[in-house]
Amino acid sequence: MDAVDDPAAPVGDEQATRPVGQERQRVRKARGEDAHLPGRPVRAQLHANDVSATIAASSTSDTYLLGAFITSISTFQPDFSASNKVFTDVNGGSILPGDELEYVITAVNHGNDASLNTVVTDALPLGITYKPGSLSITTGANPGAKTDAKDTDQAEYDAMTRTITVRVGTGATGATGGSLAVDGSSEIRFRVTVDANAMGTIQNQAIVN
Numbered sequence: 001m002d003a004v005d006d007p008a009a010p011v012g013d014e015q016a017t018r019p020v021g022q023e024r025q026r027v028r029k030a031r032g033e034d035a036h037l038p039g040r041p042v043r044a045q046l047h048a049n050d051v052s053a054t055i056a057a058s059s060t061s062d063t064y065l066l067g068a069f070i071t072s073i074s075t076f077q078p079d080f081s082a083s084n085k086v087f088t089d090v091n092g093g094s095i096l097p098g099d100e101l102e103y104v105i106t107a108v109n110h111g112n113d114a115s116l117n118t119v120v121t122d123a124l125p126l127g128i129t130y131k132p133g134s135l136s137i138t139t140g141a142n143p144g145a146k147t148d149a150k151d152t153d154q155a156e157y158d159a160m161t162r163t164i165t166v167r168v169g170t171g172a173t174g175a176t177g178g179s180l181a182v183d184g185s186s187e188i189r190f191r192v193t194v195d196a197n198a199m200g201t202i203q204n205q206a207i208v209n
Contacts, residue, residue, distance in 0.1 A: 078118075078180065079111030080208040085122075087204075090191070097196045100131065104138075105188040107168055107208045109180040115169065118177040120188060122164040122206040127198035130157055130164070131191040140186030141170045141178055150174070155188075164190060177209075 057066060083106060090100040105122065109115050124130060135155050136145045146155035146166070152174040155166040168186035169178030180186065194202070 076113035077111050078109045078115035082108045082110045083208050085206050097194050099194045100191055102191045105206045108185040115180045118169040118180050119209050120166045124162045125204055127195050127202045128192040134191035136189050138187045138189050
C-alpha cells in the first residue's frame with residue numbers, strides 16, 4: 001500500500017503533504033511503470049480553414065517527458081444528403097407529350113452545423129420546357145412566388161443554360177445564398193411542360209451547394 005494512503009502518516013511528512021495523484025505517479029515511476037497524465041477536453045473549437053493547433057502541457061511540481069498527444073477532432077459541417085426531389089403529373093395518368101409536371105425540391109440540412117451561402121441549382125434536361133412564372137419558395141425563409149429574371153429576389157431561370165437557380169435560407173438575397181440551420185429546410189416548386197418530341201426517360205437532378 002502506498003504510504004500516502006495511510007491515515008496515520010505524521011503531519012509534515014513529505015508523503016502526507018504530497019497530493020495523492022502526484023504521489024502515486026512518483027511511486028509508479030520508482031517502480032518503472034508508465035505515468036499517465038489525465039486527459040482534458042479541449043473547449044475551444046477549430047475554425048474553417050485552420051491548418052494547425054497549439055497543444056501545451058505543464059506541471060507545478062513534476063518532471064515529465066511527453067511521449068505523444070492523442071487528439072480527437074470532431075468536424076462540424078452541413079449535410080444535404082437527405083435532400084430530395086419529386087414530381088407530379090398535373091394532368092394525371094401516364095406522362096404524355098404536352099403534360100405539365102410540377103417539381104418539388106426540398107433542401108434539408110441534417111448536418112451538425114449551419115450552412116452558409118446555400119444555393120440550389122437545377123439544369124433542366126432536354127425533353128421538357130420550363131413554364132414561365134411558376135417558380136416559388138413554398139417553405140422556409142423568403143417564401144412566395146419568384147420572378148424568372150435575375151433581380152433582387154432569391155431565384156431566377158436562365159433560358160440560355162436552361163438552369164433554375166434558387167438562393168435559400170435565412171438572409172438569402174438576389175446575389176448570395178442564405179443560411180440553413182441544423183435540421184432546417186427550404187422547399188422549391190416549379191413547373192415544366194413535356195415537349196412534343198420527348199421520348200424515353202426524362203432524368204432531372206438538382207444540386208445543393
